[in-house]
Amino acid sequence: MAYNKDFRDLTSFVVGDGSKIRFWEDEWCGVGKLCELYLRLYKLSDAEITIGECYERRENQLIWSQQFRRPLLDREVEECILLLEKLEGIKPAFQQREKLWWKEGKNSKFTVKPCYMALSSSISASSHIKGTWENPVPPRVEALAWLVAMDSVLTVDHLKSRGFSMANRCCLCEGQEEDATHLFICCKFSSFLWKVFTSMFGASDFHPTLITEIFSTWPRLSGSKKVNLLWRCILFAIYWNIWKEMNRRIFEDKAFNMDKIVAAVGRSVVDWLLILPEFSQAEREDFVIRLGEFLDF
Numbered sequence: 627m628a629y630n631k632d633f634r635d636l637t638s639f640v641v642g643d644g645s646k647i648r649f650w651e652d653e654w655c656g657v658g659k660l661c662e663l664y665l666r667l668y669k670l671s672d673a674e675i676t677i678g679e680c681y682e683r684r685e686n687q688l689i690w691s692q693q694f695r696r697p698l699l700d701r702e703v704e705e706c707i708l709l710l711e712k713l714e715g716i717k718p719a720f721q722q723r724e725k726l727w728w729k730e731g732k733n734s735k736f737t738v739k740p741c742y743m744a745l746s747s748s749i750s751a752s753s754h755i756k757g758t759w760e761n762p763v764p765p766r767v768e769a770l771a772w773l774v775a776m777d778s779v780l781t782v783d784h785l786k787s788r789g790f791s792m793a794n795r796c797c798l799c800e801g802q803e804e805d806a807t808h809l810f811i812c813c814k815f816s817s818f819l820w821k822v823f824t825s826m827f828g829a830s831d832f833h834p835t836l837i838t839e840i841f842s843t844w845p846r847l848s849g850s851k852k853v854n855l856l857w858r859c860i861l862f863a864i865y866w867n868i869w870k871e872m873n874r875r876i877f878e879d880k881a882f883n884m885d886k887i888v889a890a891v892g893r894s895v896v897d898w899l900l901i902l903p904e905f906s907q908a909e910r911e912d913f914v915i916r917l918g919e920f921l922d923f
């Protein structure tokens with residue numbers, strides 16, 4: 627049963643034949659997760675094994691059994707006895723359909739709001755993705771930034787780990803292996819973009835090295851709130867235009883030169899942020915002129 631880990635933590639199970647519920651990692655027997663209660667045994671077991679693979683029905687009896695990777699030591703045998711004693715007292719309804727039980731909210735009734743609140747709090751607690759949401763950029767751009775911060779973009783290294791057979795070569799520089807940190811930070815193509823815009827905003831000391839650290843280390847400038855908003859928008863615009871260039875090269879067999887990419891980053895910022903009424907026409911023009919002067923167009 628492939629549930630997102632955070633979502634699964636908010637649920638428990640009502641056992642049917644046990645074919646879909648994981649014995650160790652799902653909460654099903656009313657005393658918590660067995661992987662947390664019997665950690666030594668869990669480490670010696672198949673984490674994915676289902677309840678249905680852990681018992682036999684003989685006549686009217688239920689016989690629990692477990693396969694471990696090696697013979698148990700004395701301490702582990704004691705733990706195993708405790709586990710079996712615990713299982714003896716459990717009478718699952720094996721004839722019924724298995725059900726997912728919602729632990730949050732009133733009367734265990736599922737509603738969207740408590741689910742959203744619970745998942746949001748677990749997401750915002752992770753500092754490396756803090757700040758990826760609620761920005762003045764389109765949701766699809768925030769979604770990309772979130773995936774980048776989670777190191778979950780489908781770069782070549784991830785595709786290879788999923789079994790795709792292909793050469794690992796960066797689609798931008800075609801010289802180094804491609805992973806998210808290389809693609810979005812270290813590639814000579816991307817590092818030029820960072821250099822241009824950090825220099826433009828007087829933050830050229832900022833040298834990110836890990837993709838998972840960008841949001842937590844992105845500097846705050848000494849300027850006004852509007853300047854900082856603009857500065858934050860730059861981060862998203864760089865990610866977005868690297869991503870677009872990558873797709874352009876892979877799917878359209880076309881490529882922008884570096885000046886065009888820099889201009890595209892600037893245009894994204896104008897389209898997403900500077901077009902808002904908080905920014906005047908003069909501020910929009912000033913940004914475009916500064917960008918042009920900086921690049922010596």
Ligand SMILES: [Zn+2]
Nearest residue numbers: 796798799813
């Ligand atoms: Zn590269």
